[in-house]
Amino acid sequence: MANGDYPRPDARVHFGVFYPAIGSVVWGQPESGDQVSFASYATMAQTAERGLFDAFFVGDGQRVREHLDGFNTHDVAGRPDAITVLTALAAVTSRIGLAATQNATYNDPIDLARRLSTLDLLSGGRAAWNIVTTDNAWTGENFRRGGYLPHDQRYAHAEAHVRAIKAIWDGWPDEAFRTQGPDVWSAPVPPVHYADEFYDLTVHPLVPPSPQGQPVLFQAGDSDGGRDLAARQAEVIFSRHAEFEEARAFAEDIGRRLVREGRPADDIVILPGASIIVGRTSAEAEQKAEWIRQQTVTPRAALAFIEKGWGRDLSEYDVDGPLPEIDPVIDEVSVSGGTVGHNLTPAQLVAGWRDLAEANEYTIRQLVLHFTKSRGFVGSAGEVADQLAHYVRSGVVGGFNLHPYLVPHGLDDIVDLLVPALQDRGVYPTEYAGATLREHLGLRPPLSRRTLAPVAAEAS
Ligand SMILES: Cc1cc2nc3c(=O)[nH]c(=O)nc-3n(C[C@H](O)[C@H](O)[C@H](O)COP(=O)(O)O)c2cc1C
Structure with a gap:
């Protein structure tokens, strides 16, 4: 297909990397490093930044998974807190976005709002929150509240949780405020009142906004409840749908939900999780x-x-x-x-x-x-670059959140072989578009800073 025939001929590929730490990676080989040492995180983040990736992404689990009477083999690396890891990485990177998975079921809004905006502030506007509800019933045992909410209530609760956090973020007037010094003492940041069926909060915001205003909101969770939450609140979706026709169906479904919420149909960047294995030749x-x-x-x-x-x-x-x-x-x-x-x-x-x-x-x-079997792409760098260009120009995804097979060097071939092949095809940048994650992803301003159109008739 000629470029001009695609619905988005000028589209580019966005890349995130999902740091494995746990999951299906090659262990115990000379090539495999420590899953959770800071050196491993830093090496992979710096490699991703060399490859102009938009975001370095850390998953979350608040209890180590178990298997029969022991640890699940994939979780032996433990579960360091994503925001802490990313805050450390902010100091050894300068451009790449830092996306922290945090669940809306067990965290408290004031605490999570503060920790995320601290990451955003210290990184100069590079933070994202990947909103999950977590599907692990037994996680609740690690919390004094115990138990956990049924699936549908978890999404109703998550929506309230996200609204409360946005209200807290919106409660700090503007970025310039913090540089104005003692003159502003007479006008303290006013408290935020937020109430719904789950919360009744009077909160005094703690952290001023970063240069990108607020952390970018990602969402991961594939049910109707999860997709509706994304359409109402998120700016990026980390999806499960990397196969082309599935990706197309997913993008159309999300587009319809966005229009229903008064947002443009392309208002969310969809990044399916995918593994990409490239070589100098397809045989390799x-x-x-x-x-x-x-x-x-x-x-x-x-x-x-x-x-x-x-x-x-x-x-x-x-x-x-x-x-x-x-x-x-x-x-x-x-x-x-x-x-x-x-x-x-x-x-x-x-x-x-x-x-x-x-x-x-x-x-x-x-x-x-x-x-x-890996959901993704195997081939020479040129073959894979052609396929990825087809995906983004067709408008079925915004890019991919890559699952490297090896820590910490699983991205090396992507950066050294695939990125140049994508650049040759004009579907990948040769430098970062700006300083913040919001700029890298080409996002519109945060939803709470925009006036959305009145709810439109159901899209066809
Ligand atoms: C691609 C993807 C990545 C996810 N990563 C995490 C994670 O790191 N931690 C977590 O607690 N839940 C994670 N989830 C789980 C979701 O939070 C959600 O609880 C789960 O998918 C069940 O919701 P659903 O029925 O809407 O899919 C992820 C889900 C998806 C689709």
Whole structure:
């Protein structure tokens, strides 16, 4: 397709990087570094910045996931707090955005508003908040309130939580205020009153705004509730939909929701999570992808994957044989240890796996490979650059949030091989557009600083 025939011929690819720390990465090889040492975070963030990435992204979990009687292998690195990590990275980077996942279920608005705007302030306007509600029922045990809200209430609560935080941020008059010195003592920052069905707050804002006004709001969570929250509150979505037609359907769905909320249909930058494996040739990339598969889906990892459904030790089973015929342990919901979504019981999960394995004649290992196969792109840098250009020019995504397979050097090939290939095709910048994350992403001003159109008729 010629460039001019695309709906967005001038679009560019935006890149974020999702720092793995936990998850499916290559461990225990000479190439793998410490998952949570500051040196690893800093190396990857600086590599991403060299590659003009928009954002360095850190996930969050407020309890380490468990597996049977121990840690989940992927969580042994622990769970450092995302905002603290990113604040440290602010000191060793100068341009890249710093996106912190924080859940709206357990945090308090005043505390979270303050910590996020401190990151925003200290980084000179590079912070983002990735709003999640967290799907881990058992996380609540780590909090004095205990328990957790049912799915639909978590989104109603999240909406209130985000509104409260925005009200607190909006409560500090403007950026210039802090430089005016003693003259302003006679006019203190007035308290913010915020009330709804969940909160009744009188809050005295603590931190002035950064050069980008407020942290950029990301959202991750794919249900109707999650998508509606994004359409009302977010500016970027970290999505699950990297396959082209799925990405198109997702973008159309989000566009309709945005119009319903009085926002332009393209008012959110969608960044699906994706793995990208490039080589100097397609054969080299395929070889690397196969090596990564062997390293990440080892026999032990494959068994651990299905053990989280069965809730019991399955080490006597052959990974190249059929799924176990025994029943899962169904009354111990905690077997999920944070790795199984709250919306499926172990029995339902295992029944689904059995159906899939039967239909495809999968062995245990093949079933696990089916679920863990990378959502993304494998090829020579030129081949992958052509595909990414097609995605953004078609308007189905704004870019990608990359999942590197290795810490801390999993981005090196992307930056050294893919970025130049994208630049050659005119779909990637050769320098940062500005100093703040909002500028990198080409965002409009924060929603609370704009007047939105009255709610429009449902988009077609
Ligand atoms: C791409 C993606 C990344 C996510 N990352 C996190 C995370 O780091 N921490 C977390 O607590 N939840 C994370 N979530 C989970 C969401 O917060 C949400 O709780 C979960 O997806 C269930 O909501 P849903 O039914 O709307 O999808 C993520 C979700 C998606 C789609």
